[in-house]
Structure formats: C-alpha cells, structure tokens
Amino acid sequence: MDIHTPGTLQLSASVLTIGALDGIHKGHQALLSKAKERADQLKVPFVVYTFDPPPKVFFKGCQQLMSVEEKLQALERIGADHVIVGPFDEAFTKKEVLDFIAELQEMNPIEIWEGPDFLFGKNKKGTIEVLRRYFYVGIVNPLMCKEGEKISSTRIRKLLQQGHYSRAKELLGEECLDSFRSLQSYAADISMSG
Numbered sequence: 442m443d444i445h446t447p448g449t450l451q452l453s454a455s456v457l458t459i460g461a462l463d464g465i466h467k468g469h470q471a472l473l474s475k476a477k478e479r480a481d482q483l484k485v486p487f488v489v490y491t492f493d494p495p496p497k498v499f500f501k502g503c504q505q506l507m508s509v510e511e512k513l514q515a516l517e518r519i520g521a522d523h524v525i526v527g528p529f530d531e532a533f534t535k536k537e538v539l540d541f542i543a544e545l546q547e548m549n550p551i552e553i554w555e556g557p558d559f560l561f562g563k564n565k566k567g568t569i570e571v572l573r574r575y576f577y578v579g580i581v582n583p584l585m586c587k588e589g590e591k592i593s594s595t596r597i598r599k600l601l602q603q604g605h606y607s608r609a610k611e612l613l614g615e616e617c618l619d620s621f622r623s624l625q626s627y628a629a630d631i632s633m634s635g
C-alpha cells in the first residue's frame with residue numbers, strides 16, 4: 442500500500458472512497474469492502490482519500506478514535522492500494538469544491554463509493570449530487586446497530602463518553618482492536634484524572 446499527499450497521485454483508472462473514516466468502524470468496513478470488491482472486479486487500484494486529523498476533531502475538538510498510523514494499518518488490512526492523507530488544517534479547508542474535484546479527476550475514478558449522507562469540501566457544499574455531475578457514485582446502505590441507529594464515529598464517541606466500552610468495541614469490530622486498546626487506556630486516564 443502506498444501513501445500519498447494530496448495532488449501527487451495520477452492513475453489511469455481507480456475505484457475511490459473518500460472520508461474521515463475515524464475508527465474504521467463496522468459501517469466504514471462495509472463501505473470499504475464494497476469499494477474494494479468493485480476495484481477487484483474492475484481490475485483497477487482501490488484508492489482511499491482520508492484526512493488527518495478527522496474534520497470533526499479539527500473543527501469541533503471531538504475525541505479522535507484512532508491515530509493516522511492505526512487507520513493506515515486498518516486500510517492496509519482491508520486491501521487499499523493507495524491512501525491519500527489530506528493534512529486537515531486551515532489551508533486545506535479553504536480548498537474549493539471544484540479544486541477538490543479536479544484533484545480527484547487526476548485519479549480517473551471509474552466509481553466512487555460512499556454512504557448516503559456523505560458531504561465534502563469547503564463549508565460542506567459538496568454533496569453526492571455535485572459529485573455525480575463528474576463521476577459515477579455508488580451508495581451503500583447505511584449499516585445500522587441493533588438499537589436501530591446508524592453506526593457512526595459520533596455514536597461510538599458517545600458510547601465511550603457514557604462508559605459503554607463493550608458496545609463501542611462491538612461497533613468498532615475486530616479490525617480495530619488495536620485502536621480500541623488505546624481508547625481503553627485513554628478512558629482509564631480520564632477516570633484516574635477526574
């Protein structure tokens with residue numbers, strides 16, 4: 442698996458997934474497996490475009506569920522061929538939707554796969570509809586948890602804050618036990634300090 446900075450990867454064809462993907466939880470795993478399956482069927486590289494730190498950590502100071510190193514390990518296990526890590530800072534957020542799309546065009550994605558609620562770009566102006574003006578976009582059904590809510594990084598952060606570690610662990614899935622171990626020690630630090 443190769444790691445790239447934005448704007449440096451050129452491919453004649455690919456299948457692409459874009460997202461913060463914090464925690465690589467079971468919903469992310471379902472999405473990434475679908476994209477990987479399509480890349481294999483089409484015999485083209487599978488590319489993941491992610492951000493470090495996750496936008497919600499940058500904008501809202503949310504708890505980060507895994508380090509970028511843990512995320513890269515999980516993406517390697519899932520079978521990504523290339524990962525682009527966008528350094529999510531003030532300068533990056535100023536990038537316009539059309540500039541971001543021009544960057545994606547350099548990888549000639551035959552298909553982009555996302556969940557139905559995906560938004561991207563400056564002030565979240567990039568919708569699936571916008572993306573569809575330029576690319577074929579496949580949508581996976583959101584994977585729900587047994588309580589009937591969508592599995593999300595936000596839900597896992599909430600469960601951890603409430604001390605529901607085993608439920609959080611279930612939603613993260615086997616792939617991400619390494620990151621769960623560091624979260625457990627994070628939780629232990631919090632409880633010891635307060």
Ligand SMILES: Cc1cc2nc3c(=O)[nH]c(=O)nc-3n(C[C@H](O)[C@H](O)[C@H](O)COP(=O)(O)O)c2cc1C
Binds near residue numbers: 492496562
């Ligand atoms: C170029 C660029 C600029 C962005 N600017 C903002 C922003 O101004 N405000 C915001 O909340 N998110 C911003 N984002 C984050 C996206 O809305 C979104 O969170 C990100 O693309 C990851 O998608 P995901 O959260 O569905 O994984 C930006 C993303 C990109 C790629």
Ligand SMILES: Nc1ncnc2c1ncn2[C@@H]1O[C@H](COP(=O)(O)OP(=O)(O)OP(=O)(O)O)[C@@H](O)[C@H]1O
Binds near residue numbers: 554558593
């Ligand atoms: N439960 C899910 N099932 C399928 N796809 C999902 C699921 N959760 C997120 N995705 C998709 O994964 C991609 C990355 O999303 P993102 O990293 O924002 O996940 P999230 O868990 O919704 O995060 P957050 O709760 O912080 O907003 C998006 O295309 C999103 O629609």
